[in-house]
Amino acid sequence: MLLTNLNLATMIGGYGLIPDAAIHLEGGRIAWAGPRVEAPKLPSTDCGGKLAAPGLIDCHTHIVYGGNRANEFEMRLNGASYADIAKAGGGIASTVRATRAASEAELLASAIRRLDTLLAEGITTIEIKSGYGLDVETELRMLRVARQLGKQRPVDVITTFLGAHTFPPEYKDARADYVKFVCEQSLPAAAQAHLADAVDGFCEGIAFSAAETEQVFKAAKALGLPVKLHAEQLSNLGGTKLAARYGALSADHLEYLDEAGVAAMAASGTVAVLLPGAFYYLREKQLPPVASLRSHKVPIAIATDLNPGSSPVHSLLTVLNISCVLFGLTPEEALLGVTANAAKALGLKDRGVIAPGMKADLALWDVERPGDLAYPLGFNPLAVVIRDGEVIRGGLS
Numbered sequence: 001m002l003l004t005n006l007n008l009a010t011m012i013g014g015y016g017l018i019p020d021a022a023i024h025l026e027g028g029r030i031a032w033a034g035p036r037v038e039a040p041k042l043p044s045t046d047c048g049g050k051l052a053a054p055g056l057i058d059c060h061t062h063i064v065y066g067g068n069r070a071n072e073f074e075m076r077l078n079g080a081s082y083a084d085i086a087k088a089g090g091g092i093a094s095t096v097r098a099t100r101a102a103s104e105a106e107l108l109a110s111a112i113r114r115l116d117t118l119l120a121e122g123i124t125t126i127e128i129k130s131g132y133g134l135d136v137e138t139e140l141r142m143l144r145v146a147r148q149l150g151k152q153r154p155v156d157v158i159t160t161f162l163g164a165h166t167f168p169p170e171y172k173d174a175r176a177d178y179v180k181f182v183c184e185q186s187l188p189a190a191a192q193a194h195l196a197d198a199v200d201g202f203c204e205g206i207a208f209s210a211a212e213t214e215q216v217f218k219a220a221k222a223l224g225l226p227v228k229l230h231a232e233q234l235s236n237l238g239g240t241k242l243a244a245r246y247g248a249l250s251a252d253h254l255e256y257l258d259e260a261g262v263a264a265m266a267a268s269g270t271v272a273v274l275l276p277g278a279f280y281y282l283r284e285k286q287l288p289p290v291a292s293l294r295s296h297k298v299p300i301a302i303a304t305d306l307n308p309g310s311s312p313v314h315s316l317l318t319v320l321n322i323s324c325v326l327f328g329l330t331p332e333e334a335l336l337g338v339t340a341n342a343a344k345a346l347g348l349k350d351r352g353v354i355a356p357g358m359k360a361d362l363a364l365w366d367v368e369r370p371g372d373l374a375y376p377l378g379f380n381p382l383a384v385v386i387r388d389g390e391v392i393r394g395g396l397s
């Protein structure tokens with residue numbers, strides 16, 4: 001398939017724009033991309049000047065869960081903090097109760113609605129975490145549902161085991177025992193069933209200490225799994241430095257990250273995943289150190305963090321916009337954050353840019369310039385999605 005009359009955002013070294021471009025797709029891969037005048041002589045489809053960018057990648061989500069926490073939104077608006085609610089047994093623990101009580105079919109049915117909403121904005125790869133089961137059975141059920149989502153919809157699913165999300169009620173007074181349980185039972189069970197592509201944790205005052213997190217990282221490494229970490233979201237516990245020491249793919253949130261932490265990320269090649277949805281919903285004041293990330297050349301990704309508590313955000317385009325408005329990213333940085341850098345955050349080398357040999361996952365947009373994607377709020381100019389070289393949404397005439 002040769003597509004012509006495209007405005008191409010290759011996302012190589014910034015937007016990497018090629019005006020009046022063509023792309024040749026073959027066998028699910030990009031065979032060639034460049035100026036139309038240099039295109040191979042093949043029958044072609046005129047795309048009417050659409051913008052072509054890589055398929056979008058949401059590199060941090062928790063879309064599989066049971067229950068609903070709208071009540072906590074009301075509590076927070078009445079003055080309770082996220083940490084207060086967590087300490088009182090709400091928050092993540094409340095979703096754990098609901099998720100344990102939900103069947104696999106129920107979890108799949110609710111997650112598929114969330115996924116469909118995301119896919120309507122041109123997502124072709126999504127990361128999905130466990131972490132609302134915390135016992136072996138429910139963690140595995142969540143991960144099986146995540147894998148199943150990738151079979152039922154045209155999207156690549158990367159799964160992440162998040163057993164170290166919080167302490168379950170049965171281990172409330174036995175923290176060391178729960179960490180041991182994660183390292184010796186739930187994580188190995190997920191790895192053995194090939195249900196975990198990576199391992200994550202929540203390093204925070206209301207969750208796991210850096211020392212506890214390190215034990216989980218050691219277990220992950222022993223199983224040959226890459227790590228990533230929710231770090232420095234509400235305070236600075238040094239989680240990012242620890243993650244960098246373990247060669248983490250990404251450290252996520254990072255509002256309280258200091259310069260030494262940024263330098264550690266730069267040295268280890270760890271991607272900074274910023275999550276402006278959680279910042280927005282929790283009405284945080286502390287901004288992530290964007291200027292420092294830039295000056296240390298740490299790749300910045302952004303994601304929805306779609307979850308029932310701190311970020312019920314079902315739109316990656318919205319995240320593009322609020323990352324610019326709230327965090328001061330440029331629209332170019334925002335688009336890199338859901339393409340090239342989001343792929344890096346997942347350790348995927350075959351996508352996120354438009355270049356020969358890459359997976360033919362593309363989103364075509366009815367916009368003039370790539371910056372137009374981050375500008376409006378609540379407007380979806382998606383025209384066509386191509387995955388593995390096949391049109392899966394919209395149509396080419």
Ligand code: DI6
Pocket residue numbers: 091092095165201202230233278305307308309310311
């Ligand atoms: N940080 C987050 O943003 C999510 N998990 C985490 O460790 C929030 C999870 C939730 O509130 O349910």
Ligand code: FE
Pocket residue numbers: 060062230305307
């Ligand atoms: Fe998260």
